[in-house]
Amino acid sequence: MKLLENSRFEQINSALNMQLETSRIEGRIESYSCKMAGNDKKLFKLISQEGGVGPLDLQALSPPQTVLSHSPTKPYSKSFGSVESEGYLCDTIPTKTLFYLISTLNASFNPDYDFSNAKSEEFSKEPSIEWVVNTVDTELNAAAGELFAGLKQTLWAAIDEEINLQDCEIYSYNPDLISDPFGEEGSIWSFNYFFYNKKLKRIVFFTCRAYSVSAPYNCDSGIGQDSEMFDYSDNMEFSQEDLSME
Template sequence: MKLLENSSFEAINTQLTIETGDCQIIGRIESYSCKMAGEDKQMFKQFCQEGLPHVLEALSPPQTTGISPNKLSQSQSGDEAEGPLSDKCSRKTLFYLIATLNASFRPDYDFSRTKSHDFSKEPSSYCKVNVLNAVNSSLSSAAGGEFSRLQPQLWQAVDDEICLSECDIYSYRPDLDSDPYGEEGNLWSFNYFFYNKRLKRIVFFTCRSVSVFMTPVDSETGNDLDLDLEEGTSLVR
């Protein structure tokens, strides 16, 4: 998957890191070409050893059935996650989705073992409305006016790049072990793929909300500071 340059997306991404009172919104939107070359072709051949490119794979039920993304993380565990699989996609499309994740999160994460049931396809009859409303609702609730001002520009840029009316929309719903945003302090997240088969292109929109109260202190400086504070406390006593 080749990352495509898009100046509109670059400008929007600078505005998708938003500080709120108790959390930080971190989002990015990227465009990828599905035209395979070199390494992608080799990976695709290996991927299809388990089945032909046009064999259909079962997906999990859609995520945006009247709930907003900030509630999706709660639905990824429990009874709903074990419900019946409701849609399918070809192994070739599944490869595109997995390859997009690998390209976007490289080198920190490897999604080569990701399965079809980690993805959902939003119903085509109203996927655009539901997905856009879910994203808008979640970001507006978290960021208020800052996102409201960005919202028209964002969706216009997406439409210009991918032609929303022609897209199939998929979402990634990982388990806790494979979630790139599964660390402590993550409040909610979403990962949407806007796939235009005619253009052979995917626009990937990923976003998360992180609690500002759960920032880990891993550096030696931080540990030394904690030690100094403890020593200072003991001297006062």
Template sequence: MKLLENSSFEAITSGLQLLTGSSRIFGRVESYSCKMVGPEKSLYKKLNFEHGHNPSDLQALSPPENKFGVSPSNVSYSRSLSGDEEGGGSLCDVISRKALFHLISTLNASFPDYDFSSAKAEEFSREPSLAVVVANIDTYLSAAAGEQYNVLRNTLWRTIEDEITPKECDIYRYNPDLQSDPFGEDGCLWSFNYFFYNKKMKRIVFFTCRAISVNYNMLRLDSGSGQEFSMELDEDYMLGLEEEVDM
């Protein structure tokens, strides 16, 4: 995957570094080309051709999470694992091995300190509609950041529209196991990770966000553990927390 330069996304990412009364929010929006680079070609061959696999083979995804009262029951988005939409086989959402590889490669590119190569299809879900995704993201960020997010919201969705045309995308969500990835850190209140995959454009927009408890960070400072935060808190924020602890 190749990270595509986008000054608008860089500005939005800067705006998604938010400090609220109870949490610090770290959000990023990035655009990637699905063109394979470097070691990805070898990994692609290993994952897709060993043991007789084919890139077009389908794998079952997990069902989408039903958050905030949003019900996908009236949305037709499931297909049979056998590929027969008229019947036969258990109904579930599926993804090709090639598309799954693109999602995993995006995670590896976005979080270079972690290795997602062994991630399974069941750790991902396909979202029923763009409206559900927008509602989920807006609910998370509006509840956590209120007006700070509201002033950014229109620019955020307009920029995503200009970059990827989300109505033409398959939208996936990564649901991590919270054991061996960036989202299982102590003090993490919630996180979301959405992929807007436009097959025609061969491009993915990745929207990742997590909220870290301010109270947890202050307890770490007060304990004098000496351990560095893995969440890359900026210096101004750290100084502010230290001043609060000293008061």
């Protein structure tokens, strides 16, 4: 996976690092090409051999945590699968796409974490763009209020420009506490979303966490502490209607 330069993302990433009264927020958006490098080829071979699967073989995912937490009694329509978990049929993912997600994590959190042994059940496929946008906006609005309100439209416009959200499949990474890079003491919440555009062969990775100011600072998250202020004056209009799946 190759990190693609994006000056708008760099500005937004500065703004996603916020010092609040009782918590700190650290976030970043990164764009990656799905073109395999030398180490990627080794990892893909390892994943395929370990599971005895081909690149198009399907592996089971876990139900999205957002769906389970917001609609625990509402059936979630799945496109494939027969494994049930709390009444939900499991989504699936091709081995090659799973490899892209794992490689993105390795590239983003290198060298502090190695996700090569991550399993498919640590990932979920999100039901829609609207669902993810609403979940992210709700989380950051509750935590940062006006600080995020001034950034929101620019953030989603930049992601859409880079990856074309209408053509994306969206996945999330939901590890156990042992595997979670944001699972240290003082962590309040975190999310990790992958916007995968198969046509462009590109992934935009959006990772963010909040942790208590009383907790010791841990820089191993891989998220930098850039204090440069972001200029909100050139925000672009990007409404929920723009995200319509019609």
